Amino acid sequence: MQLLIFFSFLLIYLALNFYVAYNGWVWLKRSFNFRFKKTYFLVMFVISFSFFLTEMFTIPGFRWVGYIWLVMFGYSLLLFPLLNLIYFLNKKRGIKWFGFSAIAFYLFIFTYGSYNMWSPVVVTYDIEIEKESELDELKILLVSDIHINETIGPKSINRLINLSNEVGPDIIFLAGDVIDNSIEPYYKHNLSEIMSGLTAPMGVYAVLGNHEYYGNDIPIFIKEMNQINIEVLVDEITSIDDLFYVVGRKDYSDRVRASIHELTNELDPTKPIFLIDHQPREFSEISAAGVDLMVSGHTHKGQLFPANFITNAMYENHHGLLQVDQLHTIVSSGFGIWGPPFRIGSRSEVMEINVRFVN
Template identity: 30%
Template sequence: MTILIFALVALAVCALLVLVHRWLWIRLVRDTTAPGRLPRRIGTALTIALPLLSVAALTTGRAGAPFWLQQTVAWPGYLWLAVLLYLTLTMLVAEPIRALLLRRLAHRDPSGAESDAPRTVEVSAAAASAASTVTAEQPATDERSETGEGLTRRRFVARTVGGAAAAVAVGTVGAGTYGVLRGPRVKRVQVPLAKLPRAAHGFRIAVVSDVHLGPVLGRAHTQRIVDTVNRTQPDLIAIVGDLVDGSVPDLGHAAEPLRRLAARHGSYFVTGNHEYFSGAQQWIDHVRELGLTPLENARRELPHFDLAGVNDIQGEREGKGPDFGAALGDRDRSRAAVLLAHQPVVIHDAVRHGVDLQLSGHTHGGQLWPGNYLAELANPTVAGLERYGDTQLYVSRGAGAWGPPVRVGAPSDITVVELASYQA
């Protein structure tokens, strides 16, 4: 039954993508180019090739394809997904504008015609006169109007509206890509904890989530993150899951700069859902070799508070899901407790076990607007600090990006959480 539902959903998604691409082809290729011309052939070829590259980008990793092939299809395939999103949105906004312009042009036309007749856009009185003479003496085809007397009115509107929409979409994706490749910015948040002693006031935890090393983001991105974290001079570093999208043989080199993370009380790691897609145990073993301490449903008693970590809920499929009893069950509740958990949805378990602060990621803050509205449906908190009973939850937007290396409306961050004591 589950397989049938998945197949039906997959078919529905594929059908929607086909319809969207067909509509975009009509508006951006057919309506803006002449039949049989090279621009139309190129546009048609791209309309077919780009979605195929996107499907390849999404599936080659799961299919076990060679890493070089994953890298080859990832950049164009993932970037097209982002462009497709904003191109579709801008074209939907542009559709009524296009209809209004065509209606106004038809109103100005004495004949009232709206067809692709060889009428020309009036650039000057002389050009208009010449165009009307040619039209009267010898009917021009679409091809003739482009090479001789100018564009048809309908095609001129299509090119103007489509070009503006494409420029907005490409510009948005370009800016969002630059934001990811530039590296995450540092965000600072002060969190007061009632049980924190005065001696721990000002304790700084650098929270890193959702790096997503893979066929797009590699060693250079890791190095940017490490340099940024180390510049904050944190007391402790917490990597709260989704570090990788791939295996250790493929991405071990990309993760190598993590060895240079520096904090007085060490660096800690908990799994995210993507670690289980990639082989969680191999990464747990590897990050330990890099000098990080994995917290697998475990707890460390630091000088002034307890630091605990739980496995991601995706691990339940392997019998290695979160175990709050193992991580928090027998602790001294008079001490403050900070929990590392990848997904915000476990906040209610944290509340039941008396956690003072939960640090999470997973949501990416929505990553691509309007994805934040979808993220709100699945997560109690999408980004930032919120309180649930006596427990506070902080959710980072993440330091990388999944799929398209693009962020719009949800900039990447590394958050320095500064713990504050009420006694200070």
């Protein structure tokens, strides 16, 4: 059955790639009398699998070919049916300009998408927690989905440190997917010294995301984080100066993670309870457990439009602030990216959460 599903997916993918490539061929042939048909389709065939080939082989520069093709392929499936319809309604005239229109569209996507990715912003939320505390206010910096890899390296991490310094948080929460798949890029970019600049008076606390599980580097990752004073909470709880609790859960993909009730049933319910959980799920159970603030990432807010409609349908809260009873849920679109380094319909961000405690 799995083999049948794989080949079905492969055939559909090939058919859609042929549709995109054929449109390009027709444009080149009719607009510029381009004649190298076999060479063109051979090149397009290789490009269509470039992203997957880079997962198996190290080919310098080829990863970027794969990234760019995935974006072009996805948006071509949205754009080309419309251009085809207009072309036939226009009695098969103007094909040259349709092609140039498509190129202009791609240039916009890559330019605007790069800007959204490489120009992170600070998004601010103000919330009130109805619990007594010796603190009047608390400033939290939420960072999720850094995805340290071959693309997200020293420049990106320095940018993150600068944003953190601008915010000046009391405490920092890292909501999972600090690394992409493997710890190797962390070593390759020598990021330990740079990441050690991510500090706050009350500490820096992290959880595992689904991507930390992929490379089987969790013990090494936790050790590296501990060495730079980032405490990774793996179904664990810490009390901060006896003022409030920080609960860190294993990722939802871990089948043996503790339930939220197991983690919180012995906590003092009169004290504020903050939860870091990579995936924004189980809001009802978490609210019933007495959690006041839950911070998450994972969704990337779809990263590339129109995927934001998919994440919005999949998650009760796929981005921003949503209150469920006394529980405040805040989901970040993330600081980094998975795959293509472009964002359309989302923006690279960190979140400043200003908490005020009221009776």
